[in-house]
Amino acid sequence: MKTLWTALFVLMLQFFTAQENEVYADGVFGFEENKPQKIFTDWTRVRKEPNVSSQIMDSLQTNQQVMILKKEEGVLRLGERGANWYKISYQKGDVISEGYVWGGNLCVGYRNKNGYDFLFGLSKTIDKKNKEFNTVEKQNIAGVKAMEGNTLIDEVYFDTGRGEELSYATFNIESNHKLQNVELTLKAMVSGEACGVASYDQYILFKDKKLIALPQLMNVGDADVFYHNEEYIFPNDKGGIPNAFIFKMEEMEKDDKDREKKKRSSKTYRWNGSSYTLK
Template sequence: MLLQSIKYTLLLCFLPICIHAQQTGLDTDVPDPGYWQFSAGDTAIIFADMAYIRNSPGLEGSMVSDSLQAGTKAVIVDEALSSSTIKGFRAPWQEIRYRKGGQEKHGYIWLGLLAIGHTTIDNGQICLYGFDRYIPVQGDHYASFSCAVKLIGPQQQIVARHPFSFGYTEQSATEIKGLNGMGLKGLRNIIWIGFLGEACAISSDYFYFGWNGSTFIPLPGAYRVSDAGVFYHSEQMLFPSEHKKAANIIYKMIEEGVSIEEGEGKEMLYKIKKKKETYLWNGKWYVKVKGSK
């Protein structure tokens, strides 16, 4: 109880100060997440259901007759150019090279229409994710991105999609991994998406989606946050192939630490508390076991 009291006191006193300052800036300044880091020659993939190409970088450029659907690959021609605010957030433009109607063409695209990342799963299908819209601070709700994960079939058709919301507090990086079913009955793959924070109690948020061959199923998520010398909170998901126990169980291992000693020449000591959440999987959905800890 002492640890819990200290932890929440710190969270209440420290986090709102840190995050409020960030969110205030985000509320007045349009965010530029900067997750699209392309160099000349890199291959990018369209995330938007339909992306229109322009003849010059910027909203003043005329839209050419070409439109590229989700899953289409394009090659980056040159370095990033000027930025524009569309869908509530800011991103640059880049020149791309693509094929349309059997011909190679050039044009400019706003990077917010591209996938942030992608991975290959389930017989070579491409799983990608990106942003649909930025939602600024609204009352007691922090800023967030409306996101989606999509699976693209061999004919560049959208086989499946699932929306999710990502609470943006200036996380500095993002990544995606395609795992196997990790021992969960009925799943072919598990998609892992992370938005990673690195400073000032900015959390790293992890999203998991099961793929059963026809639809995405959201699984329990996890997060990590810390402030050096003050506290940390860490969550780790364990699936059947990892914990080697029952095939219908998912564990979330949680560890919290609050510093109790510091000073010159002294080793940092933490008051640590560990607990475990248990989720039952029935092949189609999961349910948290009440009182699991």
């Protein structure tokens, strides 16, 4: 009997160890088959097989369009980014080729407007110190690039939280929000879609071929227990004022007696046509 219990214990230990060591892909890197995508990183290696030791067949630069042919089961995690390998096809000149690329090098989203391509992707992981707990945490860095053909015009980068918490992302082009000299506004959002996991909104102004990142917004909540919401009121929004955007924050937390305690704050950023300053 003792031998049986020992064997069962060993099997359970192996099972949970395997579970802990299993690598999963982040949801933001889930790309549909038979759909076009674009390369985000400066150069992406195309391999003969879906693994890092396979022969390098080619290299693709930023903004190269590819077609997703097949999502492979294998997942590679680099830093805080975990992504599947994808079989792709692409065209260079008159030649159409196929190969495998790592999904973490592809755009999370991309848009085209007025002859410019705008690319949104997660490019790397950095070590960020948590001053409150005196610890070092792995942090994802996302970026937005403005391209004119194959030429990089400008790029900006910002934090997006831990990789395993990111399951959803959007990237949209909005109006200029009636901000002087602004051609258009980009909005990148990443979210974990789970209670207690923050989502991040990054607004970026585009003017004179320059990208200007506004202070990042963060929203988080846990059912009816607490929430923290941040937003901008632009000149074209209700309550907006000319040549400015207003930051608004509201948070709520329930105490032990289920009573709501709310807190609100706001601040105004003045826009002079080329930069912003806190009023």
